Amino acid sequence: MTHNTPLSPRPLHHLAAGRRRLVTAAQLRAHGVSAAETSERCRPGGPWQQLLPNVVLLHQGPPTSDERLHAVLLYAARERTVVQNGGENGAGNAGAAAGVPVGVTASVPVQPGREETPPVPAYAEAMITGLAALTLHGFTAAPPLPSLDVIDVLVPRLRRLRTTGCARIVRTTALPTSVQVTGVPVAPVARALADAVAELSDAGVVRRLLTEAVRGGHCEPASVVRELNRARLLSRPHVVDAVDSLVAEGRALAEQRLYRMVREHGLPEPVWNVDLRLPGGPLLGGVDAFWPEHSVALELDTRAHRQREDDALWAQYARKREHLERLGITVVHLTPRKLRDCPEHQAAVVRTALMAAGDREPAAYVVALPR
Structure with a gap:
């Protein structure tokens, strides 16, 4: 065998058998599937479909809400793969060649005499935010996932990504620490609220979301208003009205806690x-x-x-x-x-x-x- 001999294609059945039949273009190449073959299989009537750039769903028919969430994260996450010497490769295909989805936590066998390297963070530098995040946090005032045409994903400001398909890119100068909800990295409630409010013009919906955030114990009014201020949303009249209701709601809850503290202690x-x-x-x-x-x-x-x-x-x-x-x-x-x-x-x-x-x-x- 010479160095020019192509690798034998790796079987795809173990990828298609997973709960989420999603793969990236890098994974497909690692399994010997050329870009031309991928395009052919994703044609109308073919067995696959391309949900987002470089993200392929290995079945026809509508994707599930879970598949849409993970497709958006696969599209937006920074590609980070682990190589077998224990280091990281930001753009290489070592992890993909081992059958590891790009952006997903991976473990690699430890070489003798080397210390174990921590797993790669799942979906590096990407998390769900906006209405989809609020739904995952359990907000009843947020719409169900299947009804959302787009899913907001939060990434660092300098990432070179564009909004496309069902993925809407939201940028930030400082990425917050995500919260894991059913295996999905989700923005904290206050940040997700601000990103959702930025796209809403219905005063009633905004008020219901902010009120539920406080009444449901998800966060304090101060943290919500701080995020709204950072997003420069407090100049919008319908947001200001909702914030006034939010502050009143928060004060009423705080007073109830104070009465309870005096009585119970x-x-x-x-x-x-x-x-x-x-x-x-x-x-x-x-x-x-x-x-x-x-x-x-x-x-x-x-x-x-x-x-x-x-x-x-x-x-x-x-x-x-x-x-x-x-x-x-x-x-x-x-x-x-x-x-x-x-x-x-x-x-x-x-x-x-x-x-x-x-x-x-x-x-x-x-x-x-x-x-």
């Missing part, structure tokens, strides 16, 4: 939602809970992190807190996320502040008025 009952004022003097500001006997006030930070408003609101909070503490009133500052994730710890923080009241100088007398 045996804290003294405070007076709720009051404005503090010096007798005959100016208004000191509102607080969410106040223990007059202990001179302890509690504030929930439900800021939405909306551009310059965030800095101005934080400065206002800081001035109020400094004023109250000069009067001898301890201010406990809690966030909705802390209340959600570790209520026991937050209850301990409040209890410590209440117990320390006896060791402090008496605070100035203030009047608490209902808001």
Whole structure:
């Protein structure tokens, strides 16, 4: 045999027998299938079909939702294959020659005297985002996968890819850490929401998605608004209206968690939602809970992190807190996320502040008025 003798074609039956009968052009070449033969088999009436550039489905008929998701990821993922010396090859076909799908996690036998190389990340530098990601996260307000004409896929900004077929390319300067959902890398909820909202003009749909994100416990309002701000979507009137509803929803949930924390952890009952004022003097500001006997006030930070408003609101909070503490009133500052994730710890923080009241100088007398 000479070096010019072509390799014998490798059988394709093990590829076509998988749950997802998807292959890449590199895989087909590794199995001895030429580009011309691939084109012939993908003609109308042929046994295969080309779903996306360099992605072939080894059967006719409509692809399943699972196949569409993985086809989009195969199209968008950076080709990374493992070579047998334990290194990586960004453009080679060593992994494909071993029958490994491009972009999919692969393990290679360890050579004697060499350390094992970690598996290649599945679908490198690509993840599902937008409405498809929200559906995978379990959003009832998101449409079912079969009804989506396109599937958004998030990739780094400098990747040379174009939107085509059922794959819509969404670019980002900083790729977030994906979440695995049924074996599919999916963008975090806040990022997926921002990418979905960018393509939506229906105010009702936007409001339902944002509300479900908070009410369903997927994420906090601040993280959603932060992503919307990064995407420069807060200038759209229907998005601003939905954000206002989102912030109100988030505050209501945070207050419910606060009431539950006080009740379930045996804290003294405070007076709720009051404005503090010096007798005959100016208004000191509102607080969410106040223990007059202990001179302890509690504030929930439900800021939405909306551009310059965030800095101005934080400065206002800081001035109020400094004023109250000069009067001898301890201010406990809690966030909705802390209340959600570790209520026991937050209850301990409040209890410590209440117990320390006896060791402090008496605070100035203030009047608490209902808001």
